[in-house]
Amino acid sequence: xxxxxxxxxxxxxxxxxxxxxxxxxxxxxxxxxxxxxxxxxxxxxxxxxxxxxxxxxxxxxxxxxxxxxxxxxxxxxxxxxxxxxxxxxxxxxxxxxxxxxxxxxxxxxxxxxxxxxxxxxxxxxxxxxxxxxxxxxxxxxxxxxxxxxxxxxxxxxxxxxxxxxxxxxxxxxxxxxxxxxxxxxxxxxxxxxxxxxxxxxxxxxxxxxxxxxxxxxxxxxxxxxxxxxxxxxxxxxxxxxxxxxxxxxxxxxxxxxxxxxxxxxxxxxxxxxxxxxxxxxxxxxxxxxxxxxxxxxxxxxxxxxxxxxxxxxxxxxxxxxxxxxxxxxxxxxxxxxxxxxxxxxxxxxxxxxxxxxxxxxxxxxxxxxxxxxxxxxxxxxxxxxxxxxxxxxxxxxxxx
Numbered sequence: 480x481x482x483x484x485x486x487x488x489x490x491x492x493x494x495x496x497x498x499x500x501x502x503x504x505x506x507x508x509x510x511x512x513x514x515x516x517x518x519x520x521x522x523x524x525x526x527x528x529x530x531x532x533x534x535x536x537x538x539x540x541x542x543x544x545x546x547x548x549x550x551x552x553x554x555x556x557x558x559x560x561x562x563x564x565x566x567x568x569x570x571x572x573x574x575x576x577x578x579x580x581x582x583x584x585x586x587x588x589x590x591x592x593x594x595x596x597x598x599x600x601x602x603x604x605x606x607x608x609x610x611x612x613x614x615x616x617x618x619x620x621x622x623x624x625x626x627x628x629x630x631x632x633x634x635x636x637x638x639x640x641x642x643x644x645x646x647x648x649x650x651x652x653x654x655x656x657x658x659x660x661x662x663x664x665x666x667x668x669x670x671x672x673x674x675x676x677x678x679x680x681x682x683x684x685x686x687x688x689x690x691x692x693x694x695x696x697x698x699x700x701x702x703x704x705x706x707x708x709x710x711x712x713x714x715x716x717x718x719x720x721x722x723x724x725x726x727x728x729x730x731x732x733x734x735x736x737x738x739x740x741x742x743x744x745x746x747x748x749x750x751x752x753x754x755x756x757x758x759x760x761x762x763x764x765x766x767x768x769x770x771x772x773x774x775x776x777x778x779x780x781x782x783x784x785x786x787x788x789x790x791x792x793x794x795x796x797x798x799x800x801x802x803x804x805x806x807x808x809x810x811x812x813x814x815x816x817x818x819x820x821x822x823x824x825x826x827x828x829x830x831x832x833x834x835x836x837x838x839x840x841x842x843x844x845x846x847x848x849x850x851x852x853x854x855x856x857x858x859x860x861x862x863x864x865x866x867x868x869x870x871x872x873x874x875x876x877x878x879x
Contacts, residue, residue: 493521494756497575497599499566499590500582501525502533504686505604505630505747509579512752514540516761524569526590528583531556545569549586566590571597577755579630580605584688584811585853588612592846595619595627602754604630606701607811611804612849613708628754629709633702635750636728636741637710642758644733651732652712654702655722656781659694662723666785670825674817677824691814695827696781700792704803707796714797719789721779726768744768788828795835800842801852802835808856809834816864826867834859 496513500506506525513520524545527534529552538544547560547569555561560569563586570578570590578594579602580587587605592612594601596619603609609616620627629635633654641649660679661669677694678687692698703717730740743749746765753760783790788810795802813827822830834856843849 497578499526503582505581526566567593570594595625600626602628609705633729640731640739653730658721672824695788696786697788700789704796791832804852805838805856806835808853809860812860
């Protein structure tokens with residue numbers, strides 16, 4: 480089982496970081512960590528998507544950093560580099576100690592591969608990378624002796640629980656889920672939930688797409704696929720339980736029947752700092768968890784009728800090949816359509832399941848094949864969104 484090691488840079492030196500997805504939720508929190516610990520971190524460069532002003536504002540505390548926009552939406556200020564190739568070259572910079580993949584969705588795949596092929600340590604917070612191309616990504620890491628460190632709170636928790644353990648002793652991984660805003664809502668209310676309701680996460684503050692994924696529990700399905708590739712555990716030994724307090728971030732069950740869990744406040748800066756620093760802890764990153772204030776730790780099974788997306792994702796992972804890439808692409812389209820008011824909340828999971836089951840292409844052997852599966856998922860999902868929106872308009876603008 481390829482558990483990442485806990486290895487930092489040489490004592491007394493700063494960790495040099497390249498950040499992909501600098502203007503997203505993870506990127507902003509990563510920059511906050513680096514600004515708070517300037518003696519530990521140096522920002523070599525930052526990659527953004529299209530917003531030059533937001534990117535420049537984000538990296539303003541790091542005047543020496545190179546700045547790259549992948550596809551600018553307006554005029555490009557002086558000193559800002561442009562293009563996906565430039566972003567990949569920055570990710571492969573031999574001076575970098577760690578490349579943090581903090582955003583960009585499917586577009587983050589190319590910089591990730593560039594960093595791994597250059598032998599860089601890669602800290603992954605972007606689910607799409609391992610979901611779309613887990614076989615290719617992990618093979619590249621092995622081939623070039625590059626490390627992959629988890630940043631998602633659940634996978635970071637598992638990583639921490641596994642440190643110092645014999646991989647042969649692992650019986651099961653247990654991912655926890657808050658249950659999101661609809662854990663106890665009536666099913667019909669959940670199906671027709673508004674965007675505002677879906678974005679009202681009870682524990683975490685995240686970007687809109689990830690927050691909606693948490694509400695459908697697709698995020699947990701994607702995390703199951705990620706965990707499979709990060710830790711080399713078969714799908715049947717990766718469990719999910721609902722834990723509303725979001726204090727216990729995940730756990731590992733061992734062959735002797737005991738379990739080790741990681742707890743902490745729901746703050747992404749803790750796993751970000753741990754990954755950036757190669758597994759070494761920094762003092763005072765987040766406030767300590769007050770167990771007496773938490774009071775209780777509740778756990779319950781996942782209701783498959785309420786959260787069908789979890790099983791859809793698990794089945795795609797078991798199928799392997801192109802299925803996870805198709806799943807991910809369809810989900811991105813479906814969530815965007817919901818946020819734009821084109822489909823109901825309950826239609827997100829239905830649409831993703833229909834698209835994923837409709838694909839029968841061969842397993843991708845390279846990135847071209849992965850991107851083809853991604854394109855299929857997007858095109859088919861957009862067709863279904865258009866059809867559902869058309870039916871709604873034909874019905875006089877009422878929700879389907």
